[in-house]
Amino acid sequence: SQKIEQNSEALNIQEGKTATLTCNYTNYSPAYLQWYRQDPGRGPVFLLLIRENEKEKRKERLKVTFDTTLKQSLFHITASQPADSATYLCALPGGYQKVTFGIGTKLQVIP
């Protein structure tokens, strides 16, 4: 069955460093992959979408890569700030406009 793996352990990094989060998947050949941010007690907020024919996508301090051979996406936040602390979810297509979410990785940026 299709499976999405994100490191559910919290990731702690120092302010100013680059945070790198990983999303691995199995039994999937997704046409695209999405990343969302979720704050405690709030709904997710869409960040970036990357398609299968794109190796890399950037938006301000965010960068996403998509390696369909490794079946992996990496999500980078450069020059991280305490305000970046949140849980980051990757999502893969699960049908027309439907997505399946990973469990998310909690990022804590330490001042």
Place this chain on the structure above:
Amino acid sequence: GAVVSQHPSRVICKSGTSVKIECRSLDFQATTMFWYRQFPKQSLMLMATSNEGSKATYEQGVEKDKFLINHASLTLSTLTVTSAHPEDSSFYICSATSAGTGVDQPQHFGDGTRLSIL
């Protein structure tokens, strides 16, 4: 743009009560809305897909008679948890996609409803 409002944000009620949750797209038309449930430290689990003017499509294992969904207009979908029990306590979140958009368009989420059944 693309704001989704969900109401109420928190509900505490007795076992056996039915609870209605509203999801509104404020500045766009949403042909499709999704209802999710999230338990602590778990991923969002899709419960059902709601299309305007038609019956909702429920995911496997979700009781349609327990979780009633109505999508009467392009801006409003409601989820009613009927005869709620403590095991229904969870964080319920809705999302919407814009009318006429492609298969890979992002979902716009409400801020969720924390349901606690005593």
